[in-house]
Amino acid sequence: MKTSYHSVHQPRCGVCQKHCKSFESLREHLTGPLPRGICSKIFSQQGCQLCLALFDSPGSLIDHRKICRISAPTCPGTSALPYIDSQFDCQDFSDENHAGEGPGGAVAMDCEMVGGGSDGSLELCARVCLVDEDERLIFHTYVQPEIPVTNYRYDITGLTEEHLRNAMPLKEVREKLLQILHNGESIGKVRLDGGKARLLVGHDLAHDLDCLKMNYPDHMLRDTAKYRPLMKTNLVSHSLKYLTRTYLGYDIQSGTHDPYEDCISVMRLYKRIRSQLHPEEDHGTMTLSNNIVGMPDSWISRELDNLTPDELYAMSRSDYKCWCLDLIPRLSA
Template sequence: MQCIALDCEMVGVAPRYVPGRKPKKQSNMVARVVIVNDSGRVLYDSLVAPQELIIDYRTHISGVRPGDLDRAPSLASVQTDVLAILKDKILVGHSLKLDLKVLQIDHPEELRRDTAEYSKFSKYCIKGGQYPALRRIASGLLGIKIQSGTHCPIEDARTALKIYQACQAEWERDVARAFP
């Protein structure tokens, strides 16, 4: 089955006020989506128009600056494009639950390969950490350094893909046992 890798960059938006609940500091909103094919070629790279008030562009991480999203396509348009590309493919990425959540789409769990959640990578967690950082897995497994400055979603998607491909045979055996 064909696989693709996805990565999203996010910005911070104003928290939604819910009476009787302590307000959150800020929520995530998708600002950029990248998808690469199984050889790392970029299939899709799009900014996403804001749906809410942005209070933190997180430029030091996301690379997104005020004004970048002014002429970006709508979330609905991006969702249509992304869903068409994802259809019937293995989806590789790091923290896919969050990426899918901010995209407000779903993908079958049996077709997800999440480097943040694959148990074989727990040895790359920082002591007390719940999930290993992509850069720690990349360094430990592949011997490469990523994310030394602003995160590049193309680099992150390609790196998640390389990690998956390095462990593909064992990973697919584990998936076959989990989803017989």
């Protein structure tokens, strides 16, 4: 079979330049049970265990580690944040610190759920938190679910009936969140190309949005649970706890879950991945050709033999949008 083309956005070994589908594959290549000998040896002396980057000298590696390993955020707890609305507006992203990050930049969201229904298994949003790229808390509130709460899941959420007694109704919470995300942009423009709307960063955003009964365009979502390079080799999601410990170097969710802590962590993950420097790629992203999807392996093999090099290259391109491309300003009308 002809040599396959690999995307410049895929994780790559700094020693042998091997392309990997995910950071987990690259980590196994460098430090796993059966690592490649020469790569493992060089990486153990000159590589960062968090971001997997390779450096020219031990001194450069030491300097890098001081920046790469981040301390855990300080959690304010459940009693310190009754309601916060910072009147976040489009001026927050007009300065030079956010140049090149798109008209609206990004915000991270996390929700805390309690249980409803006779057995407490229904997921009900009871707390919402948003932070911006500078880790400023821009919105926080407790949420009054639309049906009675039957399980506050106190050991995990730290929430009680008192927290939700005078909480904001779900409909009002949803309206405020969309106001922040849309950033004054029309719904049509947000759905088309984003305009000046804000990117929404989170972990398992589909679950949070479902519990909020809220829709936001897929192309405006940055989900650390669904981003291919951060997933397992079998395309199963890692937990946010694992990703934070592995790529940021600190632990979260050791006791009661705090949405503020999760927001900060998921934003740090997003910014770390987004900051990767990749060469420009002339080709767009494509997925496996529809004419061979679902065919038996023997048929696929014969079909591959009949494809031209360009067609093989097209099939081997990454099927995800690299977050480094978010640094390219979105076109404005």
